[in-house]
Amino acid sequence: MPNHYRPMHPDLLARYDRPVPRYTSYPTAPHFKTDVDSAIYHRWLTETAPDTRASLYLHIPFCHEMCWYCGCNTRVVRRPEPIATYAQGLIAEIDAVAAALPARLRVGHVHFGGGSPNTLSPKDLTGLIDHLRDRFDIETKAEIAVEIDPRTTTDTFIRACGDTGVTRASIGVQDLNADVQQAVNRIQPYDKIARVVASLTDTGIDDINVDLMYGLPHQTAEKVAETVDKTLKLKPSRVALFGYAHVPWMKKHMRLIDETTLPDGPQRWQQFETASEHLRQANYIAVGMDHFARPGTDLANAANAGKLNRNFQGYTTDSASALIGFGASAIGALPQGYVQNNPDVPTWHSAVSENGLATIRGRALTDDDRARRAIIERLMCDMVVDTDEVLKESNHTQRDYAAEFEKLAGMARDGLVEVSGTTIRMTQAGQPLVRAAAAVFDRYLDQSLDATPRHARAV
Ligand code: SF4
Structure with a gap:
């Protein structure tokens, strides 16, 4: 300690x-209202200034297995067909948004989140990125980030990431202790994660983001510290340290977690402080309330210069004035306000097939x-x-x-x-x-x- x-x-x-x-x-998503619909989103898109710099977010709401702590909009799908169909829906939504915009907007950041984007086939990932390059002016130095589940990704998927210009990978580690992993239904030995990081680095993707968690069942400050120390051997460019939010009334799978094994408030605080201290001692720079960046990285530089921003992915260097979201449940932020897509995949798909857009709620600012x-x-x-x-x-x-x-x-x-x-x-x-x-x-x-x-x- x-x-x-x-x-x-x-x-x-x-x-x-x-x-x-x-x-x-702000306002936060629970305060979005249904009076912002696809027609309003369409109008907001048409009003966008042609010189607007945009960021793009694509939500892939599929995983091969459910982690019991998961707070994301995702579902378990093991067959490839529904995911390939979903990718076609994304293409249609990209076309509808691009048609509504007054120009082919410049884009500096693209983020594939989920769920597990590596449930996409390598062909669909490449097809989607190629299609985005067609419909938007993706800058040569754009950051293209993909969230990767190290348990289920493949060398072929990682190679496709490298070939298609992905620059950053975000990996969920959470905790490396076997008892904790068992208690949250996410078994992933350290060696497996290290192999995935080595494959990413070999393909030229060396900007690696790692997510860690505290407040999980059976976690102690010692276990969290051990996870941090082992994770740092992977030399991540940034580490996000999130507290587990136990909300079984909102996420039914969280009922599978034995509540008697969850740490209490003072124990959670001790875990957070211990992890933070280990990261600081390794010279990582504290960024905002829960991120840590290796010195010299863009996030560390932005934090030092007071140029940090915050969006749905957390702390970011992204300063674009428009964030366009694609896929079920995806949220977008335009100068006029926020929009959110229908979170139900079949309903999202029907809406996109019929109207091109699938906005279900939002908030005019x-x-x-x-x-x-x-x-x-x-x-x-x-x-x-x-x-x-x-x-x-x-x-x-x-x-x-x-x-x-x-x-x-x-x-x-x-x-x-x-x-x-x-x-x-x-x-x-x-x-x-x-x-x-x-x-x-x-x-x-x-x-x-x-x-x-x-x-x-x-x-
Ligand atoms: S891999 Fe990520 S998105 Fe999928 S269930 Fe686990 S935590 Fe949720």
């Missing part, structure tokens, strides 16, 4: 370790939403925000949010934030609880304790 573990007082944990959004958008979003994003990314600075191009000033500043007084008394004039700064002790401070600016969040919370705990 490291010497630097900073215990948090149980009273503070009890006060702030509540379900709060991760603020990958007000000036106030934009102002609050700017404050929340800077706080989440930089741990400090000068509200008047970020609002200088809006119709708002700090005075419009004086009530929210007052609500921060409790966190200030507890030593978690410092408020000075128009500036809010998370203290070092408060940084892991930044979501609780951001939530003060969320006018849609019911701050009362909810019996069926939709969000993960703050720690």
Whole structure:
């Protein structure tokens, strides 16, 4: 155990370790409304400025097996046919979006997420990327990222990634301990993961992102530390450290997890702090509240320069003003607001076949939403925000949010934030609880304790 573990007082944990959004958008997805539909999305696409720089997200909602901690929109499919049919649906949706746009937009980031994108056949992955290059102006140095399940990927799929210009792979590791893996139905020995990383590196994909988790059944700080140390041998360019959100009332497969083996609040805190300390001691730079980047990487440089952004994939260097989502449940963000596709694969497919678009809900942004979003994003990314600075191009000033500043007084008394004039700064002790401070600016969040919370705990 490291010497630097900073215990948090149980009273503070009890006060702030509540379900709060991760603020990958504002307003957050539970507050999207059905009044934003395919017709509105189509209009927003036609209004897009031709010189807009866009990012693209493709959701692949299939896995070969269900991990019991999974919070993603996915389903178990083992036959290749439904996945090939889905890929054809994506092609149709890409065509419909491209036809609605006024120009072939420039694209700097493409992300395949899921689910497990490696359930696509190598041919379908290549076909989709080729099709995107046809319909969009994908920049020569664009980042093309693919999430990969090391248990089920193949050398052929990895070769196709290399050949088609994939630059980054994101690998779910979570925990390397056999008991923990057994308890969450995700058995993947370290050697298997290391072999996949070596194959990726051999094909030229050496920008590797690894996801780790704390708060899983049977996890202890020692097991988490061991996982971090072994993971660092893979030399990932970034590590994301997420807390497991146990919401069996929303995700039925989570009922298969024995709740008596889940760590409590103080144990989760100890695991997070221990993992963070091991990453810092390995010279990884803390990025936002839960990412760590190897020095010299684009994410570390963006964090040091105060140029970090936040989108549905978490912390990113991506500063595009339009994010276009494809596939069932995919979320897009345009200057006018957010849109989300139908999460049900057959319904999404029918909608795309009939209309080209499958929007089921979204949110048109007000000036106030934009102002609050700017404050929340800077706080989440930089741990400090000068509200008047970020609002200088809006119709708002700090005075419009004086009530929210007052609500921060409790966190200030507890030593978690410092408020000075128009500036809010998370203290070092408060940084892991930044979501609780951001939530003060969320006018849609019911701050009362909810019996069926939709969000993960703050720690
Ligand atoms: S591989 Fe990923 S998306 Fe699929 S079930 Fe496991 S955690 Fe969920």
